Amino acid sequence: MQYSQMSTEELQELKKKISEQYKESKSKGLNLNMARGKPATAQLDVSMDMLDVVNSSSDMMAEDGTDCRNYGLLDGLPEAKKLMADMIDTTPEHVIVYGNSSLSVMYDQISRGYSQGYLGNPAWCKLDKVKFLCPVPGYDRHFAITEIFGIEMINIPMTQDGPDMDLVEQYVQNDACVKGIWCVPKYSNPQGYTYSDETVKRFANLKPAAKDFRIFWDNAYAIHHLYEDRQDKILDILSECEKAGNADIVFEFASTSKVCFAGGGIAALAASKNNLEDIKKNLTVQTIGYDKINQLRHVRYFKDLNGLNAHMMKQAALIRPKFEATIKVLEEELSGLGIGSWDTPRGGYFISFDAMEGCAKAIVAKCKEAGVILTNAGATFPYGKDVKDSNIRIAPSFPSIEEMLEAAKIFAICVKLVSIEKILETR
Amino acid sequence: MQYSQMSTEELQELKKKISEQYKESKSKGLNLNMARGKPATAQLDVSMDMLDVVNSSSDMMAEDGTDCRNYGLLDGLPEAKKLMADMIDTTPEHVIVYGNSSLSVMYDQISRGYSQGYLGNPAWCKLDKVKFLCPVPGYDRHFAITEIFGIEMINIPMTQDGPDMDLVEQYVQNDACVKGIWCVPKYSNPQGYTYSDETVKRFANLKPAAKDFRIFWDNAYAIHHLYEDRQDKILDILSECEKAGNADIVFEFASTSKVCFAGGGIAALAASKNNLEDIKKNLTVQTIGYDKINQLRHVRYFKDLNGLNAHMMKQAALIRPKFEATIKVLEEELSGLGIGSWDTPRGGYFISFDAMEGCAKAIVAKCKEAGVILTNAGATFPYGKDVKDSNIRIAPSFPSIEEMLEAAKIFAICVKLVSIEKILETR
Numbered sequence: 001m002q003y004s005q006m007s008t009e010e011l012q013e014l015k016k017k018i019s020e021q022y023k024e025s026k027s028k029g030l031n032l033n034m035a036r037g038k039p040a041t042a043q044l045d046v047s048m049d050m051l052d053v054v055n056s057s058s059d060m061m062a063e064d065g066t067d068c069r070n071y072g073l074l075d076g077l078p079e080a081k082k083l084m085a086d087m088i089d090t091t092p093e094h095v096i097v098y099g100n101s102s103l104s105v106m107y108d109q110i111s112r113g114y115s116q117g118y119l120g121n122p123a124w125c126k127l128d129k130v131k132f133l134c135p136v137p138g139y140d141r142h143f144a145i146t147e148i149f150g151i152e153m154i155n156i157p158m159t160q161d162g163p164d165m166d167l168v169e170q171y172v173q174n175d176a177c178v179k180g181i182w183c184v185p186k187y188s189n190p191q192g193y194t195y196s197d198e199t200v201k202r203f204a205n206l207k208p209a210a211k212d213f214r215i216f217w218d219n220a221y222a223i224h225h226l227y228e229d230r231q232d233k234i235l236d237i238l239s240e241c242e243k244a245g246n247a248d249i250v251f252e253f254a255s256t257s258k259v260c261f262a263g264g265g266i267a268a269l270a271a272s273k274n275n276l277e278d279i280k281k282n283l284t285v286q287t288i289g290y291d292k293i294n295q296l297r298h299v300r301y302f303k304d305l306n307g308l309n310a311h312m313m314k315q316a317a318l319i320r321p322k323f324e325a326t327i328k329v330l331e332e333e334l335s336g337l338g339i340g341s342w343d344t345p346r347g348g349y350f351i352s353f354d355a356m357e358g359c360a361k362a363i364v365a366k367c368k369e370a371g372v373i374l375t376n377a378g379a380t381f382p383y384g385k386d387v388k389d390s391n392i393r394i395a396p397s398f399p400s401i402e403e404m405l406e407a408a409k410i411f412a413i414c415v416k417l418v419s420i421e422k423i424l425e426t427r
Numbered sequence: 428m429q430y431s432q433m434s435t436e437e438l439q440e441l442k443k444k445i446s447e448q449y450k451e452s453k454s455k456g457l458n459l460n461m462a463r464g465k466p467a468t469a470q471l472d473v474s475m476d477m478l479d480v481v482n483s484s485s486d487m488m489a490e491d492g493t494d495c496r497n498y499g500l501l502d503g504l505p506e507a508k509k510l511m512a513d514m515i516d517t518t519p520e521h522v523i524v525y526g527n528s529s530l531s532v533m534y535d536q537i538s539r540g541y542s543q544g545y546l547g548n549p550a551w552c553k554l555d556k557v558k559f560l561c562p563v564p565g566y567d568r569h570f571a572i573t574e575i576f577g578i579e580m581i582n583i584p585m586t587q588d589g590p591d592m593d594l595v596e597q598y599v600q601n602d603a604c605v606k607g608i609w610c611v612p613k614y615s616n617p618q619g620y621t622y623s624d625e626t627v628k629r630f631a632n633l634k635p636a637a638k639d640f641r642i643f644w645d646n647a648y649a650i651h652h653l654y655e656d657r658q659d660k661i662l663d664i665l666s667e668c669e670k671a672g673n674a675d676i677v678f679e680f681a682s683t684s685k686v687c688f689a690g691g692g693i694a695a696l697a698a699s700k701n702n703l704e705d706i707k708k709n710l711t712v713q714t715i716g717y718d719k720i721n722q723l724r725h726v727r728y729f730k731d732l733n734g735l736n737a738h739m740m741k742q743a744a745l746i747r748p749k750f751e752a753t754i755k756v757l758e759e760e761l762s763g764l765g766i767g768s769w770d771t772p773r774g775g776y777f778i779s780f781d782a783m784e785g786c787a788k789a790i791v792a793k794c795k796e797a798g799v800i801l802t803n804a805g806a807t808f809p810y811g812k813d814v815k816d817s818n819i820r821i822a823p824s825f826p827s828i829e830e831m832l833e834a835a836k837i838f839a840i841c842v843k844l845v846s847i848e849k850i851l852e853t854r
């Protein structure tokens with residue numbers, strides 16, 4: 001029975017019972033962290049052999065004869081470009097290979113827009129107002145970057161097919177202050193949605209009011225499937241944009257941080273020829289080059305897309321049961337109660353949970369009190385402000401299955417308790 | 428005899444003879460590159476064992492229990508902070524360990540000043556004018572960074588004790604638009620000068636007109652000695668600034684790019700507590716963290732400062748003969764002719780040569796024609812403008828000794844030829 005249809009007496013009775021369960025959970029003194037999309041130790045173990053493929057007896061020459069130990073090749077090893085291009089379904093000539101963090105590549109691109117401007121357009125710091133569109137719920141670290149540069153963020157609701165494209169088109173095509181949009185197009189953070197072909201095509205066919213509008217296409221989970229037989233596919237945004245005569249409209253980002261070692265991977269940016277030239281003009285001032293030895297390590301270990309995909313299936317085997325266990329608890333404990341809804345992703349790193357309005361913060365706080373750390377409520381929205389106070393991001397990767405089960409049960413208890421209180425409050 | 432004291436006939440005679448030598452050199456079709464401070468292959472070979480110390484059977488935990496394979500520790504492994512601190516004679520609590528490039532750390536700091544501002548001061552992009560002092564000759568990549576941010580650069584002449592401090596004090600203490608100065612305090616690029624204790628103390632005791640003035644102390648060659656028995660020492664700028672009540676006035680930079688692998692090293696920034704907190708507020712938006720596996724690799728391989736120093740003596744054994752060979756050719760071929768002067772550094776990566784005024788570009792061009800590539804004339808000055816057209820940077824590290832000898836001889840021939848032409852021109 002839905003909680004809202006229960007009598008006040010029934011709810012008070014239930015509250016007593018669940019409070020007991022909560023008290024019991026709390027007494028266990030747990031310390032479980034589901035806050036960040038952090039790989040588990042077992043996932044890191046999977047990649048250990050990668051540390052052997054480049055050693056003191058290795059040939060350190062890249063395919064083009066470059067000594068990977070020396071300066072040179074600002075934009076990356078040709079074979080690393082190929083690997084990263086394959087990973088995101090584009091071609092090597094669109095790719096620059098960077099250091100260990102795609103987040104810092106995104107920060108760099110925003111920073112470049114702010115201080116230099118794109119392709120001869122004015123630097124954003126010289127403008128009165130710069131706005132970004134932010135599909136919500138979304139990735140808190142994206143929003144933190146735009147916030148620190150003083151860029152005004154506008155919420156765009158997400159659907160299962162991607163951002164609300166009517167709204168996106170309306171803003172982008174009418175407001176020249178709108179300079180960009182943050183997207184996680186595949187297995188989105190936190191909902192696990194994958195943009196439909198129509199959404200990708202509408203992005204590619206945008207007619208922006210601002211010449212320097214860019215889509216920030218963070219393809220963070222390009223190969224991060226949970227299943228071998230049920231995998232989302234997404235159109236290649238770069239070629240769609242080219243087809244639409246809009247080649248310069250997009251920057252695509254990816255990394256191997258959640259493929260091999262978090263923080264020990266390599267990152268890539270993919271873009272049009274014009275954009276790459278523009279970026280490299282700046283990049284050559286910024287650095288002599290990135291760590292080519294780690295690029296070589298990647299290429300020698302993964303070899304090609306098949307190698308990457310096979311590796312990701314090992315990761316899936318470790319992470320999938322945690323997703324399934326979490327979803328199972330949510331289903332068993334919360335289905336049909338009308339106090340929350342959630343998604344069942346086929347990839348990525350998160351489960352998105354929508355509580356009753358006005359309950360998210362209280363649920364996260366209650367979980368914390370019982371030793372279960374979740375991402376801060378509101379974090380999935382710009383400025384940390386979820387006006388509905390409803391969305392909670394669950395990151396099941398780091399704890400063990402047993403811990404995750406325990407944590408999910410406590411989470412369900414907290415959702416119940418807070419929801420009952422909320423319903424009683426409004427009677 | 429000095430060329431300028433020779434008769435026109437003598438000079439014309441000499442020119443004929445040297446032109447023949449030049450022709451002969453040219454006919455060899457050489458291709459020698461002395462343009463950049465690039466380690467030689469043999470120098471890279473010295474560090475190959477470093478690639479074995481972190482392997483698939485390694486304990487991947489840092490001293491504090493951090494799994495180096497996962498996210499975490501924004502500012503670096505504690506033991507990597509210690510290693511980098513020891514390298515530049517400071518203490519770990521002053522240090523952030525970054526990725527592979529100190530140049531990009533410097534770019535970042537300029538970029539942060541430009542777009543965010545330091546310690547609550549206005550972002551430079553909001554000011555009408557920002558100026559930087561540039562000791563000359565200096566490092567072209569420093570100047571390129573300030574140039575790309577539209578910062579006006581002011582030349583400060585170098586002396587054997589460091590920049591002309593009277594002039595530095597005059598600018599810094601009277602002009603609030605002066606926000607920084609580029610310094611390579613030890614084995615300076617390109618002259619190989621090391622700042623005297625008095626110079627360091629005068630830097631530490633500056634009373635800037637601008638609250639957000641910073642010394643950009645690029646300690647690039649801290650342990651890059653050419654000799655075991657003759658090593659320059661420099662005062663620790665951070666503690667001198669603290670003593671002077673000026674703790675926040677300096678950012679210090681260093682890296683291991685020319686210790687182990689160029690582009691495969693780690694970089695560090697050292698600064699006051701206030702500055703570090705200010706930086707980390709921004710850095711946490713910019714990245715989740717740097718490559719801790721490479722930090723671990725450094726610590727396990729070098730162990731401590733003794734390990735670093737012992738390693739650098741192996742490097743010195745390889746690079747010193749090239750310096751000595753070059754200097755020997757310069758002495759044999761050019762001493763007493765009054766057509767050029769040079770320094771004999773005890774460390775670093777460069778030899779600085781001052782030709783007669785108005786001759787540097789022509790010498791570099793003539794060398795190029797004969798297959799010897801030097802750093803562009805003017806590159807050691809802001810905007811690439813050496814008003815005297817005199818300074819040439821020689822980078823002897825990359826070629827073999829035999830190649831370096833050959834290249835130095837051709838260089839001497841070109842200096843002679845161009846100088847004779849210059850003298851004749853003015854008669």
